[in-house]
Amino acid sequence: MKILLTDGEKIDKNSVIPVYYQLARLFERQIFEGKLKPGEALPPENELASSYGISRMTVRRAISELVQAGLVHTQKGVGTFVSKPRLDNVVFELNDFRDEISKRNMKPSTKLLGVKIVKADRRLAKKLETTPGKRLLSFQMVLSADEEPLIFEKKFVVFSKQKPILESELNDPSLSNLASVHSDHTPSMSKKVLHASVATETEARHLGIPVKAPVFMMEQTVYDSDKKPMGWGTSVFRADRYKLTSYTGWSAKDQ
Amino acid sequence: MKILLTDGEKIDKNSVIPVYYQLARLFERQIFEGKLKPGEALPPENELASSYGISRMTVRRAISELVQAGLVHTQKGVGTFVSKPRLDNVVFELNDFRDEISKRNMKPSTKLLGVKIVKADRRLAKKLETTPGKRLLSFQMVLSADEEPLIFEKKFVVFSKQKPILESELNDPSLSNLASVHSDHTPSMSKKVLHASVATETEARHLGIPVKAPVFMMEQTVYDSDKKPMGWGTSVFRADRYKLTSYTGWSAKDQ
DNA sequence: AAGTGGTCTAGACCACTCC
DNA sequence: GAGTGGTCTAGACCACTTC
Numbered sequence: 001m002k003i004l005l006t007d008g009e010k011i012d013k014n015s016v017i018p019v020y021y022q023l024a025r026l027f028e029r030q031i032f033e034g035k036l037k038p039g040e041a042l043p044p045e046n047e048l049a050s051s052y053g054i055s056r057m058t059v060r061r062a063i064s065e066l067v068q069a070g071l072v073h074t075q076k077g078v079g080t081f082v083s084k085p086r087l088d089n090v091v092f093e094l095n096d097f098r099d100e101i102s103k104r105n106m107k108p109s110t111k112l113l114g115v116k117i118v119k120a121d122r123r124l125a126k127k128l129e130t131t132p133g134k135r136l137l138s139f140q141m142v143l144s145a146d147e148e149p150l151i152f153e154k155k156f157v158v159f160s161k162q163k164p165i166l167e168s169e170l171n172d173p174s175l176s177n178l179a180s181v182h183s184d185h186t187p188s189m190s191k192k193v194l195h196a197s198v199a200t201e202t203e204a205r206h207l208g209i210p211v212k213a214p215v216f217m218m219e220q221t222v223y224d225s226d227k228k229p230m231g232w233g234t235s236v237f238r239a240d241r242y243k244l245t246s247y248t249g250w251s252a253k254d255q
Numbered sequence: 256m257k258i259l260l261t262d263g264e265k266i267d268k269n270s271v272i273p274v275y276y277q278l279a280r281l282f283e284r285q286i287f288e289g290k291l292k293p294g295e296a297l298p299p300e301n302e303l304a305s306s307y308g309i310s311r312m313t314v315r316r317a318i319s320e321l322v323q324a325g326l327v328h329t330q331k332g333v334g335t336f337v338s339k340p341r342l343d344n345v346v347f348e349l350n351d352f353r354d355e356i357s358k359r360n361m362k363p364s365t366k367l368l369g370v371k372i373v374k375a376d377r378r379l380a381k382k383l384e385t386t387p388g389k390r391l392l393s394f395q396m397v398l399s400a401d402e403e404p405l406i407f408e409k410k411f412v413v414f415s416k417q418k419p420i421l422e423s424e425l426n427d428p429s430l431s432n433l434a435s436v437h438s439d440h441t442p443s444m445s446k447k448v449l450h451a452s453v454a455t456e457t458e459a460r461h462l463g464i465p466v467k468a469p470v471f472m473m474e475q476t477v478y479d480s481d482k483k484p485m486g487w488g489t490s491v492f493r494a495d496r497y498k499l500t501s502y503t504g505w506s507a508k509d510q
Numbered sequence: 511a512a513g514t515g516g517t518c519t520a521g522a523c524c525a526c527t528c529c
Numbered sequence: 530g531a532g533t534g535g536t537c538t539a540g541a542c543c544a545c546t547t548c
Contacts (some may be wrong), residue, residue, distance in 0.1 A: 018517060032478060044533060055519045057312075061533085068323075077526035077533050087431040087445040087477065092347040092499070176342040189504030190342035196451040196469040197496035214451040214469060222342060223504075225289065239451035244347070249444030249478075273536060299514060310538045315515085332545035334516050 011052050014133035019054055023062035032083055032134050032250055033070055038084040042072065045080075064100075071250070074145040085249045092244040094194075094218070096174070097151065106145040110173050113140040113206070117199050124156055127221065134158070137182055141173055141235075142206050150241055152155040152206045155233030160184050185224035187231075193219045203236045261484050266307050274309055274437040275495055277280065278317035286326050286337055287505055293339040297327065300335075326505070340504045349449075349473070351429070361400040365428050368395040368461070379411055380477065382487040389413070392437055394488075405496055407461045410488030415439050431477050434486035440479035442486075448474045451494075459508050460490045469494040 011022050031035045042048070045063070049056040063080055066072045071205040074080045079081040101108035120134040128136070137154045143151040155175050197217040204211040216237040222230050267275050278335050285291040297303070300318070304311040318335055321327045329335045356363040375389040383391070391411045398406040411429050414437040431442040452472040459466040471492040 002417075011519095020517080046533085055521090057520090058518060061517090063534095073535060075527085076526080076535070079533065086444060087442055088351050088429045090349040090447045091351065092447075092449055094345040094347065096343050123300075174343045187342055187504075188340055189502065192345045192501045192503075194347055194499040194501075196471045196492075196497075198453065198467075198469050212453075212467070214453050216451045218345075237451075242451075244449040246447045246449075247444065248447075249442075268537095275536080301514085310540090312539090313537060316536090320514095329515060330546085331516070332547080334514065 005057050011054065011181055013054070020058050020061035020065070022053065023048075023059065024065040025053075026083050027062070027066055028069075028071060037081050040082050042080040087248050090246045090248065092246050094244060095194075101145045104145075107147075109144045109147070111142045112173070113142060118156070120156075124232070128158055128229045130158065130229075137178075139173070140176065140197040148241075149207050150238055152203050152236045153233060155231060157231040158183050158229070160253070175220050175231045175233045177187065179222045184226075185226075185228075185230060187222045188225040189227070191221045191223070195219065197236075197237065207236070207238050209238055209240065216242060222232065266309065268309070270326040275313050275316035278307065278309075279320040282321055283324075283326060284331070291337050293337050295337050297335040297337070342503050345501045346504065347501050349447075349499060349502070352401045356400045359400075362402075364399045364402070366399065366452045367428075368371075368397060370394050373411070375411075379487070382415055383411065383481065383484045385413065385484075392433075394428070394433065396402075403496075404462050405493055407458050407491045408488060410486060412437050413484070430475050430486050430488045438485055440483075440485060441480075442477045443480040444478040444482070446476045446478070450474065452491075454491065462491070462493050464493055464495065471497060 009021055011026070013019060013058065019173065027036065027042065033131055036042070042063070043051070045056050046060045048054075048059045052059075063074070067074060070083060070086070072080050073083050098108045116138050118136055118138045120128065120130060120136055122135065123130050125132040125134060128134070137159045139153070139157075140156040141153050141155075142149050143153065153173075155178055157175075157179050161182055161184060163182055176190060179187050192248075195217040197215055198212040199207065199215050201211050203215065204213065206230050209215075216239055218235045219233075219238070220235070221232050239246055257327060259439060266274055266281070268274060270277065282291065282297065287326040292295070297318070298306070300311050300314045303309075303314045307314075318327065318329070325341070326338060327335050328338050353363045373391055373393045375383065375385060375387050375391055377387050379391065380387040382459050383389070392414045394408070394410040394412075396408050396410075397404050398408065408428075410428075410433055412430075412434050413419050416437055416439060418437055431445060432441050452470055454462065454464055454466040454470050458470065459468065462470075464470075471494055473490045473492070474488075475490070476487050479485050
């Protein structure tokens with residue numbers, strides 16, 4: 001028997017809020033507030049179970065949420081310890097354009113500049129792992145927020161179905177959707193590469209920026225389940241309007 | 256009672272490999288191989304438990320791993336279903352320079368160009384939420400891989416300790432370490448913003464690239480637990496050598 | 511009402527670490 | 530050997546969806 005810490009905080013077993021969730025938040029709070037510092041051990045699972053009057057499995061569920069969040073880590077046979085925040089790894093997210101724009105309370109729009117059938121040149125043939133001369137569907141479009149052009153996109157799709165260009169293309173003009181609609185296969189993997197570049201004359205004109213202005217260029221390849229490329233495309237983002245932000249650390253969610 | 260599917264696959268309860276893990280891999284395999292298609296339901300948890308002769312909690316653990324991995328999703332009162340792969344959200348990682356370079360079997364090196372004490376101008380004062388004239392520690396350095404310069408960095412730290420510049424700075428020249436060494440506080444949060452830009456004359460000279468060549472510019476601010484900025488810095492990456500790659504989809508780990 | 515996933519319990523045995 | 534986290538069981542009750 002040990003003297004129990006007086007947490008001042010309690011668990012309400014009759015609440016609609018799950019016990020494991022209450023316990024996880026309780027520890028999270030103590031870590032954020034500095035009452036539990038990096039390197040310090042949490043009480044053993046058995047002790048937590050008996051002192052809160054809950055089952056050990058419930059304690060473990062709470063702790064496993066903290067482990068997932070990176071707040072603590074466990075050592076078999078030793079204990080559970082508060083982790084040090086890792087501040088120098090970064091994760092940049094670049095999600096669906098329409099979602100992002102809508103989230104910022106702006107109106108997204110897509111202008112389809114042209115759809116045509118083209119023959120693959122050497123570069124396209126290489127990107128799509130096919131032969132030069134192969135017939136491809138080509139799309140060009142401009143994505144805008146509140147009527148201001150932000151992104152200029154070119155996409156090329158290997159087509160195996162003769163399908164008319166439908167409205168659905170404009171509802172979801174993502175490369176994986178385009179590839180999916182015009183092919184018998186289903187996209188199962190996507191590779192994206194982000195470059196820093198400068199605007200070409202064409203890109204500058206469509207985006208309303210100076211030639212050679214800095215831009216992000218994202219290159220996407222969509223593959224089917226056999227790892228054969230189904231589509232390839234580039235998206236050029238205005239760097240004056242687009243930047244990628246990332247927060248790391250414990251209070252990140254407050255931002 | 257229902258007729259059980261003949262999976263051909265079995266669970267070995269006496270294996271050293273945990274049962275939940277075996278079951279999760281079994282479903283994962285079936286999803287990757289297309290035997291379980293997006294939208295299809297997994298058998299109910301109770302059925303899985305009885306047909307494999309294991310407890311429902313163990314089944315749930317297996318399923319929860321699949322949920323985490325994004326392979327399936329659950330609907331309360333309805334069932335568990337195979338998810339569609341989400342191919343159009345992207346996550347770019349930009350991890351510690353030394354780790355990344357070492358992983359590529361190259362030799363990372365850091366050249367410290369200069370350390371001095373400077374007075375904050377208006378821009379720095381704003382970035383660090385302090386007043387112009389405030390004395391700051393200033394670092395400039397070039398990071399190279401196999402002697403080729405890749406990144407040019409400037410960092411500014413609000414210092415509250417009079418400490419000599421130690422070797423430790425070169426071992427870990429990250430902004431959070433610099434801020435930590437020269438302050439009484441501990442960094443607890445970091446914000447990074449990635450821009451596309453073009454090289455200034457100074458940057459171009461240090462990186463050995465033409466002026467106005469495209470570069471990535473990453474801006475980092477490190478905060479203490481009270482959300483006061485402790486340090487601010489910029490890292491300029493050669494765009495001809497640096498790009499960010501991201502894979503999404505089910506077979507991503509094969510890459 | 512029947513079936514589903516979500517939560518929780520009170521045990522059990524194990525492998526591991528540390529002394 | 531004592532203490533720790535990791536796995537697993539065989540139940541239970543609940544809220545939810547569907548019919």
